[in-house]
Amino acid sequence: MKQYIKKYYYGDYGEGKNGAADISTSGSSKQEWPLWEVFIRSKQGLDHKHVGSLHAADAQMAIENARDVYTRRNEGISIWVVESKYIHASNPDEADALYDPANDKAYRHPTFYDLPDELTHI
Amino acid sequence: MNPSLIDYTLHLADNALIIGHRNSEWCGHGPVLEQDIAISNIALDFIGQARNFYQYAAELAGNNATEDTLAFLRDVPEYKNVLITELPNGDWAQTTLRQFLFSTYQYYFYQQLQNSSDTRLAAIAAKSLKEVTYHLRWSSEWVIRLGDGTEESKQRLLTAVDELWNFTGELFLPAAYETALMQEDIGVDLSIIREQWHQKVQEVFAEATIQIPEKSWAQQGGKTGIHTEHLGYILAEMQFLQRAYPGAEW
Amino acid sequence: MEKNLEQLFQEKIDKEIRIEPKDWMPEKYRQTLIRQISQHAHSEIVGMLPEGNWITRAPNLRRKAILLAKVQDEAGHGLYLYSAAETLGISRDEMYEQLHSGKAKYSSIFNYPTLSWADMGAIGWLVDGAAIMNQVPLCRTSYGPYARAMVRVCKEESFHQRQGFEILLTLSRGNEAQRRMAQDAINRWWWPSIMMFGPKDDESPNTIQSMKWKIKRFTNDELRQKFVDICAEQIKILNLTIPDPDLKWNEERGHYDFGAINWDEFWQVIAGNGPCNKQRLDARKKAWEDGKWVRDAASAYAAKRVARKEVKVA
DSSP states (O other), X not given: OGGGOSOOBTTBXXXXXXXXOOGGXXXXXXXXXXXXXXXXXXXTTSOEEEEEEEEOSSHHHHHHHHHHHHOTTSOOSEEEEEEGGGXXXXXXXXXXXXXXXXXXXXXXXXXXXXXXXXXXXX | OOHHHHHHHHHHHHHHHXXXXXXXXXXXXXXXXXXXXXXXXXXXXXXXXXXXXXXXXXXXXXXXOOHXXXXXXXXXXXXXXXXXXXXXXXXXXXXXXXXXXXXXXXXXXXXXXXXXSSHHHHHHHHHHHHHHHHHHHHHHHHHHHHHTSOHHHHHHXXXXXXXXXXXXXXXXXXXXXXXXXXXXXXXXXXXHHHHHHHHHHHHHHHHTTOOOOSOOOOOOOGGGTOOOTHHHXXXXXXXXXXXXXXXXXX | OHHHHHHHHHHHXXXXXXXXXXXXXXXXHHHHHXXXXXXXXXXXXXXXXXXXXXXXXXXXXXXXXXXXXXXXXXHHHHHHHHHHHHTTTOOHHHXXXXXXXXXXXXXXXXXXXXXXXXXXXXXXXXXXXXXXXXXXXXXXXXXXXXXXXXXXXXXXXXXXXXXXXXXXXXXXXXOHHHHHHHHHHXXXXXXHHHHTTOSOGGGOTTHHHHHHTTSOOSOHHHHHHHHHHHXXXXXXXXXXXXXXTTOEXXXXXXXXXXXXXXXXXXXXXXXXXXXXXXXXXXXXXXXXXXXXXXXXXXXXXXXXXXXXXXXXXX
């Protein structure tokens, strides 16, 4: 039986004959319901936060599915959904160019300023 | 003690439990994961509603009755649910159409019941109404989707309408305990609900591009314990442990 | 060049920086993750079936509601995990296809039958217990979406094991028949639960790579030992026994010793010869095939609605 033993742990039974993960066929089938990203406002006054994704045939259904999937324990009071294909993401390879310049702009942060302790309400 | 009130409360509890039981049969077998979760949620709502009504009925009945003795130790003739709740699920069209027809009924029913002079029933109705509002929305959308979806889904929906329609009339035919409680301002007036129900069904059917059937024969009996053959099997399954091990704690 | 990227990648991992979907990653890392996450997702979905088997027969209304909520949670967990896998460029339909064709596996524990109500207790206590033991470290796994899905899963999972233990506790304090029922369930579920941690470390060499990539953070044997130690104590509260005559405290090791695992059975079940392999897979396939017309109808309706809107705008 040794030839089967490659790697196994919970949720993973190894590769090859026993594994899955042949992703050469990647790309979603045309009948599959589109994927939606779900954002939930957990309480009044807070931002909507990305919580995950799901499949739905249309926006209405996506909102209802989000309610059933992501708010089973009172996690939210408001839901946004957006079809995943409409999300534009920054390229991680450009992270240096996009975010590093902000690193040395410490003056944008309130703790940058050295002020006397007596000064209050500021 | 008001025997009509006990019967009335049991009738509402049985409706919720039996349709909840049917919906729970979908858990793990739904057409798509998200909808599996949705229908299980609805089943859970119903079990919750049933428990609220059973607990009240148990208090009214006394004699050490509990929610569980009422649910698990009564036999078919004592069950008072309407027949439409006990019919097998059939396909997704039949399940969602049944849900729509029943949720529409429950929606208007609870709207009235929340003004009942019986404060306990009124409170349960008010709480349940929020859930039912969602069930109605979810199920009417499915009816519309299937009716206006593909040729196959429309055919299946029409078949479901044909299967279920005869069981809708019973919803509005009051049993003696319903008539008695309506006169006491505890129960609801089914004749009003019938109008509202009809209008809503017509509206949704129109959007689903299907017709309300002409036929008007009503299968009835559930409210007074004369059931279809299906309920016996539901109870046999549901009550098995309580019957096989009498008096055990679980 | 390639090597450089790989080094950078490993540095990130070593610094406990999470890998996110659009980051560069070795192809092998991606494939390992897809395999592991999808098989984990399949386990949740197939795992609904043995417990779903008792929803309509739960012995009272409270238990019925709890069990239904629990099985529904598992559907949710499957969904979170499928979503995490989808960020790696595989669709859910493709993953289903792999499951249905037998190409992808799922936790073989779910190929055992649930024969009595006590099995709901044993599954909660032992199977969910073993799963949690595996899952908690996965909350810190190196791939961001997987880690986040696992945080959500673990948060929700905490009630599952408790409700299982409570079922067994109630049975253990019940009548003779109930005690027998509970013991019988533990007898049947103990060894399969122990096997859930996978082959012994010296027989699963690829674990090393997964540890290096911090996909996996403890070895199979480490987790298994931890699980045995915990259960050996908890069983005392139930006043029942664990079906292993070799289970005893080893002062020197500071752990419980336990008997030999029947790996032949383990590989047989994985190879498809468990008591319920066919039944479970058939149920999943049937749900999927029966649901096709429903999914198609919803797609068709959505398309019609979009078309109508466009006509209106024009």
